[in-house]
Amino acid sequence: MNAHQFLQILRARKKIILSILLATVLLTLGFSLLQPKTYKATASVLLNYKGVDPLTGLTMPGQLLPGYMATQIDIISSKNVAGRVVDTLHLAGSPAVLQQFQAATEGRGNVRDWLADLLLKKLEIVPSRESSVVEISFKGADPGFAAAVVNAFADQYQKVTVQLKTDPAKKASAYFNEQTKQLRDNLEAAQARLSKYQQEKGIVSLDNNRVDVELARLNDLSAQLVAAQAQAIEGNSRERAARGGASPDVTNNMMVQNLRVSLASAEAKLADTSSRYGRNHPQYQAARSEVDKLRSELNSAMSTVSSSVGGNAAVLRQREAELRAALAEQKAKVLELNRTRDELGPLLKELDSAQRAYDAASQRFSQTRIEAQSEQSDVSVLNPAVAPTEPSGPRVLLNTLVAFLIGTVLGVGVAFLLELFNRPVRSASDMKDVLGIPVLGTIEWQRAPGPSRLRALAPRRLQRLN
Structure with a gap:
C-alpha cells in the first residue's frame, strides 16, 4: 500500500473515522465533566540522617547510603504509619465511615486497617533525585481533609522514626540494667572473697613494693651474714693464737709491751744487784x-x-648465729609473702575482671538509657501541606487531547479493518492489484446537470495508460 491508496482509504472512510473520533472525544469529555473534583495536598520533609560508611568509616549523607531512601519511603507507606494517621484524625469513630465499612466489607476485618489501606491507595511519595527532600502527596475530594492527611502522615512519620530508634535502645537499656545488677553482685562477691583472704592472712596493703622491700632486707641480711662469718672465722683464729701465746693481739698490746719493758729493766736491775749483793740483802x-x-x-x-680476744670471738660467733637465724626468718617471711601473692593473684584478677565488666556494662547502660530517652528525630517538616485552592483533577483538556489521539487511531484502525474485509476498486493501481493484469486506460465520470441521475452520469474524458 502506497501513500495514495492510504489517502484514498481515509477519504472513502472519513465518515466512519470522524464518527468514531467524535464519539470518543464526546464520551471522554462527558466522563471528565461528570467526575468529582479532586484536590492534591503536598508536604515536604527533609531527611537529616548522616550514616557511616562501613568500609571507609566516613560520615555520609543518608541518600548516598544504599537503600536508605527506599527504606524511608517504605516506612512512610507502611501500615503502621497509616494506622497512626487514622487514630490521629479519629476517622474510625465516624458513623458515616462505619457505614461505608459495613457496606464495602460486610463487617469483615478491622475498620482501622480498612481506612489505612484506603489512605495508602491515594498517597503518593516522591523522593528528590538531588537532595534529601521527600514529597508526600494525598488526593481527596475535600482540600482541607487532604492537607490534614498529608500533615498527619509527615507528623507520624517523624514519630515512627523516633520510635524505631528508641525501641531497640529501650530493650538494650533494660538488658544492660539486668546485666549491671548481676555484674555488681559478682563484683561484690569478688571483693568479699578478697577481703576475707586479707583478714585471714593479715594483709594490710596490696602493694607489691612490700615484697621488694622484704627481698632487699633478705639480701642485706645475707650480705651481713657473709661478713659476720668472715669476722667469726678471723676471731676464732685470733682466739686460738691468743691461747697459744703467739697472738699478735697479745704481743702488740701496749700494756703488755710496757710491762715487758719494765720487766726487762727490773730483771737487769736484779741481775746487777745479785752481782753486788747477796740474796738476803734488802x-x-x-x-x-x-x-x-x-x-x-x-x-x-x-x-x-x-680473754678479751676470746670474748670478741664469742661475740662474733653470737652475731653470726643471730644473723643466720634472722636470715632464715626473713627467708621464710619472703617465701610466705610469695605464696600469699600467688594465692592473692587469682583473687585480684577476678576482682579486676569483675570491675572491668561492671564498668563496661554500666557505661553501656548509661548510653542506651540516654538514647532511649532521646526524642530527637532525623526528619524535619520542610513545607507543611496547606489546603489547595485549585483542583488537581479531572484534567479536562488533557483527557480531551488524549481522547482525540485515541479516537483518531481507533477510527483509522476501524477503517482499515473494513477495507480488509471489503476492499473496493478505487484506482487503476487497485484494479491492477485485484486482477493482476495491466490497465489500458481509465474513464473519469462527472455529474451532469439534469433531473435524472442516469443522465447525469456521462463520460468526461478517456485516458489511455499505455
Whole structure:
C-alpha cells in the first residue's frame, strides 16, 4: 500500500473515522465533566540522617547510603504509619465511615486497617533525585481533609522514626540494667572473697613494693651474714693464737709491751744487784720482789688480753648465729609473702575482671538509657501541606487531547479493518492489484446537470495508460 491508496482509504472512510473520533472525544469529555473534583495536598520533609560508611568509616549523607531512601519511603507507606494517621484524625469513630465499612466489607476485618489501606491507595511519595527532600502527596475530594492527611502522615512519620530508634535502645537499656545488677553482685562477691583472704592472712596493703622491700632486707641480711662469718672465722683464729701465746693481739698490746719493758729493766736491775749483793740483802730482795710483781702483772695482762680476744670471738660467733637465724626468718617471711601473692593473684584478677565488666556494662547502660530517652528525630517538616485552592483533577483538556489521539487511531484502525474485509476498486493501481493484469486506460465520470441521475452520469474524458 502506497501513500495514495492510504489517502484514498481515509477519504472513502472519513465518515466512519470522524464518527468514531467524535464519539470518543464526546464520551471522554462527558466522563471528565461528570467526575468529582479532586484536590492534591503536598508536604515536604527533609531527611537529616548522616550514616557511616562501613568500609571507609566516613560520615555520609543518608541518600548516598544504599537503600536508605527506599527504606524511608517504605516506612512512610507502611501500615503502621497509616494506622497512626487514622487514630490521629479519629476517622474510625465516624458513623458515616462505619457505614461505608459495613457496606464495602460486610463487617469483615478491622475498620482501622480498612481506612489505612484506603489512605495508602491515594498517597503518593516522591523522593528528590538531588537532595534529601521527600514529597508526600494525598488526593481527596475535600482540600482541607487532604492537607490534614498529608500533615498527619509527615507528623507520624517523624514519630515512627523516633520510635524505631528508641525501641531497640529501650530493650538494650533494660538488658544492660539486668546485666549491671548481676555484674555488681559478682563484683561484690569478688571483693568479699578478697577481703576475707586479707583478714585471714593479715594483709594490710596490696602493694607489691612490700615484697621488694622484704627481698632487699633478705639480701642485706645475707650480705651481713657473709661478713659476720668472715669476722667469726678471723676471731676464732685470733682466739686460738691468743691461747697459744703467739697472738699478735697479745704481743702488740701496749700494756703488755710496757710491762715487758719494765720487766726487762727490773730483771737487769736484779741481775746487777745479785752481782753486788747477796740474796738476803734488802736491795736484792726489793729487786726480786719488783721482778716478781712485774712478771705477775705481765701474765695477768696477757691473760686479760687473751680473754678479751676470746670474748670478741664469742661475740662474733653470737652475731653470726643471730644473723643466720634472722636470715632464715626473713627467708621464710619472703617465701610466705610469695605464696600469699600467688594465692592473692587469682583473687585480684577476678576482682579486676569483675570491675572491668561492671564498668563496661554500666557505661553501656548509661548510653542506651540516654538514647532511649532521646526524642530527637532525623526528619524535619520542610513545607507543611496547606489546603489547595485549585483542583488537581479531572484534567479536562488533557483527557480531551488524549481522547482525540485515541479516537483518531481507533477510527483509522476501524477503517482499515473494513477495507480488509471489503476492499473496493478505487484506482487503476487497485484494479491492477485485484486482477493482476495491466490497465489500458481509465474513464473519469462527472455529474451532469439534469433531473435524472442516469443522465447525469456521462463520460468526461478517456485516458489511455499505455
